[in-house]
Amino acid sequence: xxxxxxxxxxxxxxFVFLLDQSHSMIDTIGDAAVQQRKADVVADALNxxxxxxxxxxxxxxxxxxxxxxxxxxxxxxxxxxxxxxxxGRDLVPLSQVAIHPMQIETRSKKxxxxxxxxxxxxxRFPVWVKPVAANGxxxxxxxxxxxxxxxxxxxxxxxxxxxxxxxxxxxxxxDGDPGQDAAKLRELSSTDGNVLLFNLHVxxxxxxxxxxPGQDAAxxxxxxxxxxFSMSSPLPAHMRAYASxxxxxVDDSSRGFVFNADITTVVQFLDIGTRASDLR
Amino acid sequence: xxxxxxxxRAAKAGSTWKEYEDAAAIGPRxxxxxxxxxxxPWLAAAVxxxxxxxxxxxxxxxxxxxxxxxxxxxxxxxxxxxxxxxxWDAVEANYRQLRDEQGEPIAWYEEDxxxxxxxxxxxxVRLLPATTGGAGPLRAWALGDACLFHVRADSLITAFPLxxxxxxxxxxxxxxxxxxxxxVIAKHVVxxxxxxxxxxxxxxxxxxxxxxxxxxxxxxxxxxRTVQSLDTDNDYDTWVQDLxxxxxxxxxxxxxxxxxxx
Numbered sequence: 112x113x114x115x116x117x118x119x120x121x122x123x124x125x126f127v128f129l130l131d132q133s134h135s136m137i138d139t140i141g142d143a144a145v146q147q148r149k150a151d152v153v154a155d156a157l158n159x160x161x162x163x164x165x166x167x168x169x170x171x172x173x174x175x176x177x178x179x180x181x182x183x184x185x186x187x188x189x190x191x192x193x194x195x196x197x198x199g200r201d202l203v204p205l206s207q208v209a210i211h212p213m214q215i216e217t218r219s220k221k222x223x224x225x226x227x228x229x230x231x232x233x234x235r236f237p238v239w240v241k242p243v244a245a246n247g248x249x250x251x252x253x254x255x256x257x258x259x260x261x262x263x264x265x266x267x268x269x270x271x272x273x274x275x276x277x278x279x280x281x282x283x284x285x286d287g288d289p290g291q292d293a294a295k296l297r298e299l300s301s302t303d304g305n306v307l308l309f310n311l312h313v314x315x316x317x318x319x320x321x322x323x324p325g326q327d328a329a330x331x332x333x334x335x336x337x338x339x340f341s342m343s344s345p346l347p348a349h350m351r352a353y354a355s356x357x358x359x360x361v362d363d364s365s366r367g368f369v370f371n372a373d374i375t376t377v378v379q380f381l382d383i384g385t386r387a388s389d390l391r
Numbered sequence: 392x393x394x395x396x397x398x399x400r401a402a403k404a405g406s407t408w409k410e411y412e413d414a415a416a417i418g419p420r421x422x423x424x425x426x427x428x429x430x431x432p433w434l435a436a437a438v439x440x441x442x443x444x445x446x447x448x449x450x451x452x453x454x455x456x457x458x459x460x461x462x463x464x465x466x467x468x469x470x471x472x473x474x475x476x477x478x479w480d481a482v483e484a485n486y487r488q489l490r491d492e493q494g495e496p497i498a499w500y501e502e503d504x505x506x507x508x509x510x511x512x513x514x515x516v517r518l519l520p521a522t523t524g525g526a527g528p529l530r531a532w533a534l535g536d537a538c539l540f541h542v543r544a545d546s547l548i549t550a551f552p553l554x555x556x557x558x559x560x561x562x563x564x565x566x567x568x569x570x571x572x573x574x575v576i577a578k579h580v581v582x583x584x585x586x587x588x589x590x591x592x593x594x595x596x597x598x599x600x601x602x603x604x605x606x607x608x609x610x611x612x613x614x615x616r617t618v619q620s621l622d623t624d625n626d627y628d629t630w631v632q633d634l635x636x637x638x639x640x641x642x643x644x645x646x647x648x649x650x651x652x653x
Contacts, residue, residue, distance in 0.1 A: 117642055121405045162500075169500040170410070171446055171486070209500050235499055356562065382561050384443020384643070385598075387510045389567055390575045 113304030114347040116272040118177050118383050124272040125179040125202060125264045126164065127257050128157055130240060131280035132186035133248035138281075138315050140371065149313045150242035153279040156311060156374060157182065158238050160277070163378040165209040165237075174209040177383050181260055182239065185253035186246040193239055201260055212237035250284035254292035258299065265301055273304045277377060278342075279311045282335025293342035304347070309367030310339040311374045320372035323354055325364035336370055343368040350380040392518060392527070394429040395651040396436075399627035403644050404635060412441035412511075413597045413646040414452035418460030429650075435460040437515035438537050438648050440597040442565055444510075446501060450482055451475075451509035451568045459515040468515050468532030469577040472566045479508060479568040508569025512537045514552070514595055518587050518652070525589035533581045535563035538601035540594040541585070542615040547608055552581040556605040559598055593650040594618050599643035603634060618647060 118124050136150035161180070168175045179202040184192030191199050195213035218236040221229040261274045276296060299306045316333040323346060330336050343366040346354065354361045357376065367377070379386070402411040415438045417423065422431025437456040441448025458475040459468065466474075483505055490497055497505065512535025521527040531539050533552040536559055541549035553559065564579045587593075594615065596604060607614035621627050627647070634640035 119405050119642075165500045166503045167444055169446065169498075169504055171501065172490075172495065173498075174500060209498070212499075215499055235502065237499060353562075384561070385440070385510075385512075385565070386562050387442045387445040387504075387507065388562060388565065389571055390564060390579050 114273065114349060116270060116301070116303035118272045118381060120176050122271055123177055123179060123268065124381070125181070125261070125274040127181045127183065127260060127274065127276045128160065129253050129257060129276065129278040129280070130154070130157055130182060130184045130192050131248060131250070131278075132184045132192065132243035132245065133283070133285070134186075134245055135248065135281055135283050136242075137244035140313060140315050148242065148244065149281055149315075150244040152313050153311070154240055154242035156279055157240055158236065159375055160378060161208060161239055162237055163375050165205060167378055167381070168205055168383060169209070174206040176204040176206050178205045179203060179264065180205055180208050183253055183256055184240070184243065185249050186243060189249055189253040189256045194241060195239075197239070202264060208239065212239050213241070214238050247285035248280070248283050249286040250278075250280065250289040251286045251292045253278075254289055254296055258292070258296045261296065261299055261306055265299060269301055270303065271301045272381070273301050273306050275307045275309065275377070275381070277309045277311065277374070278339070279313070280339070281313050282339045290338065290342055297344055305344070307344045307347070307367060308342060309374070309377060310343045310369070312336050312339045312368065312370045314371055321368075321370040322359055322372050322376075323361050323365040324368060325362045325366070327364070331370050340366060340368045349382070353380055392429075392431060392434055392521060393653040394434060395653060396423065396427050396429050397621070397649045399621060399624060399647040399649075401628055401631040401645040404632070404642050406644075411644050412443070412448040412452060413644045414439045414441075414449065414456045415595070415646050415648040416456035416460045417648070417650075420461070432520050433464055434518045434650070435462070435464075435515065436593070436595055436648055436650055437513060438595040438597055438646055439511045439513040439566075440535070440537050440644065440646070442510040445508075446504035447482065447486060447509045448511060450486070451479075452511045452513075454478065454482065454568070455511055455513045455566060456515075459513070464517060464519060467580070467582070468513065468534060469580045471515070472513070472534070472576050473570070473573050476568050476570055476573070482568075508567055510565035510567055511535075512563050512598065513566050514539050516593060516595065526586055529583075529585045529587040531583040533583075534566050534576070534579055536598040536601065538596050538598070538604070539583070540596070540604060540615065542592040542594065543588060543590070545613070545616070547615055549583070549585060550605060550608070551583050553601065553605065556602050556609060559602045563598070587652055589652055591652045592619060593652070595648040597644060597646040599641040600645045600647055603640045606639075618649060621647075621649075
């Protein structure tokens with residue numbers, strides 16, 4: 112059965128994040144009260160994803176290398192977007208990602224106060240990539256670069272849980288139709304299944320946020336949304352089951368596509384053992 | 392009440408013993424003067440399985456089984472979890488102090504897990520004093536998918552709390568060391584009330600072994616005989632490795648606590 116391989120230190124999987132750093136990411140999204148540049152939205156989303164992945168694999172005294180991680184930025188070409196100590200590196204063991212954020216910011220978040228209200232609380236926010244908005248959108252080049260990285264990883268780990276590639280973009284490719292390169296990437300496989308390509312679409316189009324839509328779902332009225340949806344892999348059964356447990360309305364045709372919404376659920380899709388969760 | 396006790400442990404393949412996160416205990420310990428030979432008015436036993444994604448999972452599993460097996464007979468599992476959780480701040484403080492002493496300060500990625508607390512599944516059983524010759528009340532509780540199997544006259548008479556291998560998931564109910572709402576714990580703890588008899592065997596198992604056990608039973612096999620036949624740690628280790636190689640047993644910490652009531 113596909114997508115059941117154990118993820119372990121002796122049989123790690125990999126995560127490749129593609130980060131759109133093109134000029135169009137300077138546009139802002141959000142409502143009148145909170146406006147954010149798309150570049151800030153995807154950089155925050157990526158840093159949060161890396162934080163979640165590190166915490167998921169953290170044990171006393173260290174982070175277990177269940178994954179290798181690459182962050183490929185595309186704008187002026189397609190290359191590693193890691194900053195600081197990791198600058199220029201492609202696939203990096205997760206333990207190295209954990210100990211080398213560029214900085215750890217303090218941010219505030221609203222949490223329940225236990226009496227039906229919300230209070231502000233400061234929280235650690237490690238940063239590995241900074242927002243960038245310049246140049247074109249060479250998404251095809253980024254997908255080709257990713258294919259080479261993933262192909263090499265699969266040669267070294269032929270029985271791994273299939274690599275997950277997550278593209279964070281507004282979808283406006285400037286070097287051609289990325290559909291074919293996406294299909295070639297999805298064709299790569301381990302003995303446990305094909306590479307999974309997911310997309311987070313950030314858009315100024317004011318449609319409702321959408322998470323893991325199926326073929327019958329109303330997609331945003333945006334050509335780029337349709338393109339990125341069509342490039343996205345169907346969610347494997349265990350991921351649909353987890354999403355369903357979390358109250359997300361998924362069906363057999365749901366794809367790994369998220370529109371203007373939180374995508375950190377993707378990290379929880381990966382099974383490294385019993386999840387830590389509170390009783391409800 | 393006299394019983395022979397045997398505890399077997401196998402760490403997840405690819406992990407070290409230091410990373411083993413199950414725990415098993417019997418009590419009260421004062422009635423086990425000779426290891427493996429229990430002789431006392433009542434007996435408590437528990438197995439706990441620390442969650443992979445939690446920090447200090449082994450310590451929490453240890454706390455849970457120690458609390459359950461050393462508590463008074465009237466204490467149920469939910470009260471035991473709450474009592475153990477009440478000591479968790481001290482456990483965490485000790486760990487932080489140890490790290491300081493070792494010159495290894497807590498890293499940012501550990502803080503989140505430490506603040507959240509730890510998690511484990513747990514199953515506990517109490518054999519209360521005999522009410523008639525060679526028989527008495529048996530009370531058990533479980534939270535999550537660590538299981539108790541009750542064998543009598545070469546038959547599996549109770550599988551608790553799960554009785555179907557399809558019910559094992561990677562998201563079982565878990566005992567929290569920092570409960571957000573302690574009142575919820577009792578709602579999730581599953582109780583069992585039955586009787587023990589002289590000659591019965593009880594097998595407490597963490598989830599990987601419990602799943603194998605139920606799979607075998609569902610296929611008409613007799614896993615309790617296999618479990619009863621294990622003698623040495625080496626037997627157990629070899630047997631577990633063989634099952635893993637044959638993909639009959641999930642690669643996980645694998646714990647068996649066997650009680651033969653005499």
